[in-house]
Amino acid sequence: MKLATFTQGGRTRIGVVEGEQVLDISASGTVPTEMISLIEGGEQAMDGLRQVAGKATSFPLSAVALEAPVPSPGKILAIGLNYADHIEETGLDKPKEQIWFNKQRGSVNGPYADVNMPSVSHYLDYEAELVMVIGKRAKHVPRERAHEVVFGYMCGNDVSVRDWQLATPTMTMGKSFDTHGPTGPWIVTADEIGDPHDLDFTCHVNGEEKQRSNTKHMVFDCWDQIAHLSRAFTLEPGDLIFTGTSGGVGVAMKPPVFRQVGDVMKVAFDRIGTIENRIVAEKAETLIA
Structure with a gap:
């Protein structure tokens, strides 16, 4: 469904x-x-x-x-360096432990909504990601039962402001700008997807393919992720988990290539659907309400 x-x-x-x-x-x-x-x-x-x-x-x-299928999730959690080709293109070592950061709820954005080019940076990048939607309160979940926790799946784009991301060890600031978490276009319930570890996905920018991979290439798969996270804190219904991106991101190109105002980013996942977001200049207006 x-x-x-x-x-x-x-x-x-x-x-x-x-x-x-x-x-x-x-x-x-x-x-x-x-x-x-x-x-x-x-x-x-x-x-x-x-x-x-x-x-x-x-x-x-x-x-x-x-709209974003889950407009106001309690938590948005995202794993870094979770595809072998992405690790290789960064020149970093394969992580021995899962690397997690959070995206703030203000980053949530609709599947076809505009994405802001920040007024404070032009180092904007895309990351096509499978997003899990948590369906049950869950703590200390063993890997073999992790599938019971998932309500469904969506396409996601972990839009990243690379200079802000790399400025601090936590990465949260560079991952959490307003509008930088498009998801959708809908939730496909877990019973329709079955095993989520064989889904082809792509990212195109202005019609040009930038990423192409399959979720089978995750270093830490969906069940590993749920088991690991739930050891630390309780997962709640509606929480979102961004499961990592593949190689092909702009920051890893030689030389790096970043997005421009007017670019259109399109993320597509087999058996889920497509999200497509245009980059627009942020209106840097003071808000004190």
Whole structure:
């Protein structure tokens, strides 16, 4: 099942995507209208959704605005140096331990929304990544049960401001600028994907292929990641995990090549879909509210 957050007629709610239509499940009054609430509702909520979906009003996808499927996740966690070819192009050693950083919630962005070129930097780069959506509260999860924790999967672009990223050891600042976490276009539920470790993916910029790989090339796979993270803290429904990127990023080219205002970044994952984001100049306006 494909689950989307969409806006139509001035209202934002969740729906089921079937072909080129989105089914509006909100009118029933019996199913949550916000994604994290639906995820928290577990199988009971999903059963209710299936019952109302067949009777729901539908809209063409072209007539709605698809939003970030999880607009306000509790945590956004991302792993670094997790594909062999990406490690090689950086010239760094293969990590013995998983390298984690967080993206701030303000980075969340829609699948087709504009991405800001920061007013303070022009070292903007792309990173195509599979994103896991956590479905259950989870702590100390053994690897063999990690699949039970995943609600579904999305495309993601871990947009990175490289000079800010490299300025400090934590990388968080350079990974967390507003608009720099596009995800979507919807969540494909885990039962439809099955094993997530054989998904082809690409990243194109202005139609030119920059990245092409498969999730089987992860150094630490999805189950390793969940087992490791849950040793430290509780994972919650709606948390997002960016699972790493492959070789082909701009900063590793010789010489490095960074993005420009007007560039269009397109990330596509087999059996999930495509997100596409245009880079626009940030309006650097003071906000004190």
